[in-house]
Amino acid sequence: MQxxxxxxxxxxxxxxNELIELLKIPSVSADPAxxxxxxxxxxxVKQALEKAGCDTVEICETQGFPIVYGExxxxxxxxxxxxxxxxxxxxADPINLWDSPPYEPVIKKTELHPEGAIFARGACDDKGxxxxxxxxxxxxVSTNQLPCNVKFMIEGxxxxxxxxxxxxVKENREKLKNDVILISDTGMISKxxxxxxxxxxxxxxxxxxxTGPNRDLxxxxxxxxxxxxxxxxxxMIASLHDKDNHITIPGFYDNVEELSTEERAxxxxxxxxxxxxxxxxxxNSVYGEKGYSTNERNSIRPTLDVxxxxxxxxxxxxxxxxxxxxxxxxxxxLVPNQDWENITELFSKHFTxxxxxxxxxxxxxxxxxxxxxxxxxxxxxxAASKAYExxxxxxxxxxxxxxxxxxxxxFEKELQSKTILMGFGLDSDAIxxxxxxxxxWNYLKGIETIPYFYKNFTEMNS
Amino acid sequence: MQxxxxxxxxxxxxxxNELIELLKIPSVSADPAxxxxxxxxxxxVKQALEKAGCDTVEICETQGFPIVYGExxxxxxxxxxxxxxxxxxxxADPINLWDSPPYEPVIKKTELHPEGAIFARGACDDKGxxxxxxxxxxxxVSTNQLPCNVKFMIEGxxxxxxxxxxxxVKENREKLKNDVILISDTGMISKxxxxxxxxxxxxxxxxxxxTGPNRDLxxxxxxxxxxxxxxxxxxMIASLHDKDNHITIPGFYDNVEELSTEERAxxxxxxxxxxxxxxxxxxNSVYGEKGYSTNERNSIRPTLDVxxxxxxxxxxxxxxxxxxxxxxxxxxxLVPNQDWENITELFSKHFTxxxxxxxxxxxxxxxxxxxxxxxxxxxxxxAASKAYExxxxxxxxxxxxxxxxxxxxxFEKELQSKTILMGFGLDSDAIxxxxxxxxxWNYLKGIETIPYFYKNFTEMNS
Numbered sequence: 001m002q003x004x005x006x007x008x009x010x011x012x013x014x015x016x017n018e019l020i021e022l023l024k025i026p027s028v029s030a031d032p033a034x035x036x037x038x039x040x041x042x043x044x045v046k047q048a049l050e051k052a053g054c055d056t057v058e059i060c061e062t063q064g065f066p067i068v069y070g071e072x073x074x075x076x077x078x079x080x081x082x083x084x085x086x087x088x089x090x091x092a093d094p095i096n097l098w099d100s101p102p103y104e105p106v107i108k109k110t111e112l113h114p115e116g117a118i119f120a121r122g123a124c125d126d127k128g129x130x131x132x133x134x135x136x137x138x139x140x141v142s143t144n145q146l147p148c149n150v151k152f153m154i155e156g157x158x159x160x161x162x163x164x165x166x167x168x169v170k171e172n173r174e175k176l177k178n179d180v181i182l183i184s185d186t187g188m189i190s191k192x193x194x195x196x197x198x199x200x201x202x203x204x205x206x207x208x209x210x211t212g213p214n215r216d217l218x219x220x221x222x223x224x225x226x227x228x229x230x231x232x233x234x235x236m237i238a239s240l241h242d243k244d245n246h247i248t249i250p251g252f253y254d255n256v257e258e259l260s261t262e263e264r265a266x267x268x269x270x271x272x273x274x275x276x277x278x279x280x281x282x283x284n285s286v287y288g289e290k291g292y293s294t295n296e297r298n299s300i301r302p303t304l305d306v307x308x309x310x311x312x313x314x315x316x317x318x319x320x321x322x323x324x325x326x327x328x329x330x331x332x333x334l335v336p337n338q339d340w341e342n343i344t345e346l347f348s349k350h351f352t353x354x355x356x357x358x359x360x361x362x363x364x365x366x367x368x369x370x371x372x373x374x375x376x377x378x379x380x381x382x383a384a385s386k387a388y389e390x391x392x393x394x395x396x397x398x399x400x401x402x403x404x405x406x407x408x409x410x411f412e413k414e415l416q417s418k419t420i421l422m423g424f425g426l427d428s429d430a431i432x433x434x435x436x437x438x439x440x441w442n443y444l445k446g447i448e449t450i451p452y453f454y455k456n457f458t459e460m461n462s
Numbered sequence: 463m464q465x466x467x468x469x470x471x472x473x474x475x476x477x478x479n480e481l482i483e484l485l486k487i488p489s490v491s492a493d494p495a496x497x498x499x500x501x502x503x504x505x506x507v508k509q510a511l512e513k514a515g516c517d518t519v520e521i522c523e524t525q526g527f528p529i530v531y532g533e534x535x536x537x538x539x540x541x542x543x544x545x546x547x548x549x550x551x552x553x554a555d556p557i558n559l560w561d562s563p564p565y566e567p568v569i570k571k572t573e574l575h576p577e578g579a580i581f582a583r584g585a586c587d588d589k590g591x592x593x594x595x596x597x598x599x600x601x602x603v604s605t606n607q608l609p610c611n612v613k614f615m616i617e618g619x620x621x622x623x624x625x626x627x628x629x630x631v632k633e634n635r636e637k638l639k640n641d642v643i644l645i646s647d648t649g650m651i652s653k654x655x656x657x658x659x660x661x662x663x664x665x666x667x668x669x670x671x672x673t674g675p676n677r678d679l680x681x682x683x684x685x686x687x688x689x690x691x692x693x694x695x696x697x698m699i700a701s702l703h704d705k706d707n708h709i710t711i712p713g714f715y716d717n718v719e720e721l722s723t724e725e726r727a728x729x730x731x732x733x734x735x736x737x738x739x740x741x742x743x744x745x746n747s748v749y750g751e752k753g754y755s756t757n758e759r760n761s762i763r764p765t766l767d768v769x770x771x772x773x774x775x776x777x778x779x780x781x782x783x784x785x786x787x788x789x790x791x792x793x794x795x796l797v798p799n800q801d802w803e804n805i806t807e808l809f810s811k812h813f814t815x816x817x818x819x820x821x822x823x824x825x826x827x828x829x830x831x832x833x834x835x836x837x838x839x840x841x842x843x844x845a846a847s848k849a850y851e852x853x854x855x856x857x858x859x860x861x862x863x864x865x866x867x868x869x870x871x872x873f874e875k876e877l878q879s880k881t882i883l884m885g886f887g888l889d890s891d892a893i894x895x896x897x898x899x900x901x902x903w904n905y906l907k908g909i910e911t912i913p914y915f916y917k918n919f920t921e922m923n924s
Binding site for chain 2: 029030031032090091093094097159160161187201203205207212213214215216217218219220221222223224225226227228230231233234235237238239241281282283284285286287288289294295297298301302303304305306307308309310311312313314315316317318319320321322323326327328329331333356357358359366367401402403404427430431432433434435
């Protein structure tokens with residue numbers, strides 16, 4: 001496969017421009033205002049897969065946004081790789097913090113990306129990383145080097161919990177049958193320290209509502225005499241962590257996998273520069289659960305974070321009001337063996353139980369998913385590792401990620417195959433944040449590396 | 463003054479319609495978008511004062527919204543009453559909770575107001591109560607019964623802290639010279655239990671900002687490893703009260719006036735129906751500082767309430783983000799002897815000191831004012847009490863209010879005269895809330911009672 005580099009070099013502008021076109025469509029699945037754009041994006045993905053060489057591409061309708069399914073079947077006796085990705089993106093707000101509009105992609109140079117990076121919502125998560133696979137397929141098909149069968153399943157609801165994808169997978173086990181699942185929706189340590197994600201955290205996402213009086217009250221006339229829902233909400237949320245930043249929900253840690261001293265020592269070998277980490281996000285100190293390192297806190301330990309909070313008067317100036325209601329969105333990242341539905345239930349039960357008299361509390365579960373760990377001795381992992389060795393010249397480091405792709409555990413359960421997480425993004429890419437970007441180098445390196453995975457995986461299976 | 467009732471009866475529709483016209487102008491001082499409307503309202507008040515019989519009315523410019531000043535001077539040897547009120551209103555949001563648009567006044571009957579109540583922002587606070595004075599003047603002038611001199615000072619920034627009024631008062635001591643200040647910007651216990659407000663709480667209003675990372679972060683990649691500004695803000699706010707709901711700011715209670723057992727016993731005699739109180743605001747339990755009754759908690763005790771909180775993702779659906787910043791608006795109601803500037807400083811110092819490493823905290827003081835207590839043996843109080851006896855047939859109960867009119871303490875200091883708080887609103891009028899209203903009966907009863915105060919005060923001073 002000597003000519004993948006020359007394919008990239010001679011098609012570089014086109015590879016970038018096609019992705020830029022895709023990034024212009026604001027496919028925000030969380031916000032109904034963008035529903036039409038999400039559908040337009042599904043169509044664009046369908047066309048891209050057809051152009052890249054799929055024999056069949058379908059828009060599979062669901063109760064929500066459709067799944068784009070494509071396949072190129074070479075020979076039933078050869079292995080089948082199922083590529084999963086998503087074409088929906090996170091909301092862009094707070095929009096005023098973007099240096100350029102989120103849906104008008106621009107390529108700008110940065111310290112980490114002297115070759116330039118594409119700035120746009122979805123540049124990395126996941127349009128950019130998903131599109132690497134489309135272009136890798138194009139390369140393999142156009143040069144007659146596709147060594148095995150390939151199936152694509154690109155969904156439009158990853159950012160809102162993949163509820164309809166779960167149903168689709170359960171109903172289409174035969175169609176989706178494969179030998180390995182390949183996903184690029186994670187990151188790597190750095191451009192010169194390639195890594196493969198071997199673990200993902202699970203997720204439980206809930207929204208809580210605290211109601212006090214039946215209307216907003218004047219804080220002078222009622223202040224001090226009635227439960228203020230915002231004060232109560234802050235008290236309730238604050239009580240969810242103890243002074244050592246352990247989570248206080250009864251039963252929360254019951255099934256948490258505790259790593260051995262050896263495993264933790266192994267983890268501690270991964271390169272980590274505390275000063276650089278702090279500098280990159282502008283903090284003067286890290287913060288978290290007592291007894292664990294930063295890398296442990298954001299990978300092997302569960303968390304509870306408020307993702308949004310609101311209530312009362314939030315406009316200009318002052319309003320002396322006691323709000324009738326206060327709200328928060330809270331997510332918990334879970335580790336292997338924690339069941340997200342069980343955790344959601346434990347949270348709801350506990351949160352409701354700590355409400356004082358004078359308020360009522362509602363907990364609305366949003367969505368969730370299980371954590372996932374993949375072994376490093378599988379054929380898939382070895383095929384991926386060897387692919388990185390070829391294109392990076394280094395053996396990649398296996399690494400647990402703090403993020404979640406809730407659907408991965410379900411894939412294993414329903415489709416009985418392992419998932420390989422070949423991510424080419426960087427932590428600094430600001431996914432889910434203003435100024436999300438994806439390095440041009442990373443994008444092209446992904447397109448270069450993926451075909452070697454196909455080659456290695458097929459050879460190792462034969 | 464036998465004909466005040468017949469004046470009201472024969473002019474009732476006009477008295478209501480004139481107020482309704484004034485209520486149509488959205489004079490929200492807190493929101494720059496309404497600046498033009500605030501100015502239009504000042505003009506309308508000027509015209510109303512001229513029409514009611516003032517000899518001179520001026521629009522006095524300030525650094526902010528103007529003060530409308532009017533006077534009718536009968537004889538320098540007679541007493542002078544200074545009427546204070548405000549023509550600005552609170553913001554109307556949350557606008558979706560109004561049953562009818564806030565600036566399209568309608569008269570509707572309610573359980574407490576079988577004669578009807580005017581529903582509109584400012585109906586009670588303070589356009590309605592202020593306009594009672596304008597109409598009482600009209601009655602006295604038109605029937606040649608004005609027994610003394612009268613000055614009106616109607617401002618447009620009460621809801622945002624009266625900063626420019628303070629300057630105006632200091633610069634116009636001679637012009638504003640008076641023997642008593644009369645204000646209707648408070649309430650009374652009920653329609654059959656008239657009361658006069660003898661105490662107001664002070665106020666310190668601040669806005670706080672907690673900053674963590676320099677940008678919003680992905681809660682999977684960073685969750686658990688960096689201080690989440692929203693979680694931290696909830697912890698910090700929660701820590702401001704202990705388990706007995708005492709405020710934990712060091713020095714906060716140092717100057718709080720503690721009432722004697724006798725005084726508290728006297729207070730406890732005021733009629734109070736806990737069940738009715740809870741029912742009126744839809745709560746199943748009251749809540750507050752241990753060791754104090756509801757009436758004490760909202761009058762003689764200081765408080766700390768969050769009036770607004772926001773941060774992170776607050777839109778539809780879910781976003782797994784760790785916000786860079788979280789905010790809250792916090793107000794403290796103060797009791798006599800607590801100095802608001804001192805309390806603001808104590809708050810700022812304490813709040814900044816409890817911020818953990820990993821975040822920075824800013825405290826921006828908004829505005830504030832001192833508490834106020836007026837004696838019940840003054841000429842002014844006795845004149846007011848006797849006026850209520852005439853029109854209600856009952857001696858009014860002296861009562862401390864939980865609300866604040868920060869400018870009152872300044873009036874006493876700068877103008878050396880006592881303020882009499884003759885309020886005709888009810889707690890259930892929903893001032894500062896959606897569906898604010900003012901009983902037609904209360905409005906007319908105010909117009910009826912005020913002239914007797916003029917008469918009594920002049921006679922008692924002669």
